[in-house]
Amino acid sequence: MNYESAVLIGDALWRSLRRPIVPLLWALAVAAVLVSGTALFFIPTAPGTVGGAPESYLLAQLALAPSESAISRLGSEIWTWPGVDGVTFRFPGESDPIAITERTLVVRLLSREARATVESRLRALPEVEGVRYHERPSARTRVPPASRVAALVALVGTLALALWLGHRSVTRAAALWGKELALLRSCGVSPALMRAPFFTLGAVVGLVGGGLYIVVCWAVWTWWRSLPYLRDVVPSFPYVWPSLVMVALAIGVGLGLMGALIATLAPSPRS
Structure with missing residues (x-):
């Protein structure tokens, strides 16, 4: 990017962000799209019924040597194994799914039949000192089946809102920068260069929206992960945190x- 392009983009961004309400609403809508999409992805498709198949767990007691980053990598690896439904890390003193006395990786199985295969692989890991098996009654009735429908409606609605706010924000920025656009057009500046400030504005707003989503995820994991209703919805964020940040x-x-x-393909009459 040459100096002239940087000046044009900087001036357009400055004028747009001097009236921050619409860009901020746009960023919030982007974050809402990501939250809705995450909820739709992680809400169980089959919430289960009372008296259904019990939940099966393998509790892998860890040696003292592995660091937190090594445990995160190990949990991510185990999560990819066939028959594994989820992996969480528990400190001594925690009580989900049972009382924990040592640093433990809690591996939830897709079915009881997967126990032998997964347990043998866990026992072969040098970081694992012992493995216990535990079952408890299914708790997936906590998530109502209508939750997925609500999440889908929210995803569609917030996506439409984000695109509408994007159109409104960019066309307003174009109106504020109208004289400069007319001058650049008369000087023969390429349409691509004239659109660059508005694409930059969209990218900046998207980064802010992604950052707000990451804050929401961390808040949910930090303060609300123990709530019974969220236990089946909220994933083990520490094990997917780097990927989550990049994807968001x-x-x-x-x-x-x-x-x-x-907005640039179908500008409003004001632009």
Whole structure:
């Protein structure tokens, strides 16, 4: 990017962000899209019934040597194994699914039949000192079946809102920068260069929206992960945190660029 392009983009961004309400609402809508999509992905498709198949767990007691980063990597690896439904880390003193006395990886199985295969692989790991098996009655009735429908409706609604706010924010920015756009057009500046400030605005808003989503995820994991209703919905964020951050920021930027693209292809009469 040359100096002239940087000046144009910086001036357009400054004028847009001097009136921050619409861009902020746009960023909040992007974050809402990501939250709705996450809920739709993680809400169980089959919430289960009272008296259904029990939940099966393998509790792997860890040696003292592994660091937290090593435990996170180990949990991520185990989660990819066939027959594994989820992996969480528990400190001594915690009580889910049973009282924990040592640092433990709690491996939830997809079915009781997966126990032998997964247990043999766990016992072969040098970081694991012992493995216990535990069953408890299914708790998946905590998540109402209508939750997925609500999450889908929320996803569609917030996506439409994000695109509409993107269109509104970019067209307003174009109106504020109208004289400069007319001057650049008369000087023969390429349409791509004239659109660059608005795509940059979309990317910045998308990054902010992705960052807000990450804050929401961390808040849910930190303060509300023990609530019974959320226990089957909230994933083990520490084990997927790096991927979650990268994917959230990438999707946020994509949504921001999509809103800017719609506005530049179909501008309002004011622009």
